[in-house]
Amino acid sequence: MNLYRVTDPEARGELMKLVEESRETAWWTQYNLGPGYERLIGLEGAAATICDYQIGTVPGLLQTPEYAAAVVRAWTDDPEVLRSAVDVRLARQQNLNDSTSLKIVIEESVVRRSIGGRQVMRDQIRKLMAMNDGSQLELRVLPLSAGAHKGLITGFIVLRFSESMTAGSAVGFSDIVYHEGVVGEGTYIEQAAEVQGYVQVFLGLQRMALDTRDTNSLLGEILREM
Template sequence: MTNINVLDPGASPLDYYGFELRRLREAAGLTQRQLGDIVNYTGSLVGQIETARKLPTPSFSEHVDAALGTGGVLSRLVILVMRSQLPAWFQQVAELEVRAVEICTFQMGIVHGLLQTPEYVRAVLGALDDTDLDDRTAVRLARQRIFEKEEPPLFWMVLSEAALHQEIGSPEVMRQQLTHLLSFENNPRINVQVLPFSSGAHAGLTGSFTVFRFSSDPTIVYTEGYGSGHPTANPDTVKDCSLRYDHLRAAALSLKESADLIRLVMEERYGEQGEADGDPVA
């Protein structure tokens, strides 16, 4: 007789998800294999998710919700599951991203996580540690679902030109990432400005930071160190960083000029190289 693992739904969001998935499946009179066949996943995967040994994805959740007619229960729950898998010190920041009406970020070395492509995410997260890379990538990408809300936040990123030249992953990964940034050219709620090398000394030399603004709560500034995050609502810090951000945005290229520079770097640095380098010497 198969030993069925009994989950404590109060242990974690992941355990609760598994408990609910099993409850809903059994209520529909389906085996794990039958449900897997319906949603085009293996029965083994369904079982691993039900026993909290595998992380569910938003796509899996949407398929199961549709198959079982749950009204979107799992799709809503998977958001909490994904957030619970973030490093403990970052979970509060993910909550700020969900609640904010405006997010303004300055990034020195890499594209902000909310605008990263899957391949770029894998290259960033796997630089020193590639364990559970699929799950960690899915968790980061899940944060981007805030842009699918009925009222998504206004997002503004000032990105150092250095981040365009820093090759993360491979030329192909960078082409995809820069193409992704260009896809927001006509989206008034997601804005990308590039701070060019020619700007010289600027207000962001002390490091990257993000300003979260809310409809009724105080503004919060977030900075990050190695393995730690530092959100603060200290009025002096908020005032200082807000002023710095205004100066950074003023020093950066316009939205159109930024898109032109991104396109130029993408073509010149990461474009197809042709066969010139491989031609034999005559």
């Protein structure tokens, strides 16, 4: 994985300017989203690589509609809010650039935890296996047998940007870390040294995780056990 990183503050300012300017025609403006979530969606659309590590649920960019609904129900019973939240997650998947590379690591507990019931989990696991073909998505499962590691505390997302993100740009763009909030908005980490620390942790988790072939084999075993 490319460890390209730019610390020039002008880079971050230009990136956020692009995200804000794109908001006028962005698909997500039809939804009543908080500024932190809107920012995440804008950054997803600009990222060259998204490195996502999760310990609780399947990442939103990979969720089936039924799985997404089951997750959101833990926060709300309002049918309108529920429908809107699921629609946004599906729209994020559909609007993700084909050139964006997804590097995903999930704990084995994520696919063993029953969310939405047996059929919902079976469909979700089938989707993960079908998508994990090594093209746009590289999904790795970190097995429970891995023991202690630096990702035990929380999941996180590293959004990475290429030098040539925009034609004629004089600067590159700094990587950003996002933590999803339990209550309210998520938080962003933008200090270069901290971000690089998260990058190194993610690379370490990748090395500890199963490769894509063994990941699909494990997912198949779990599917047969259901």
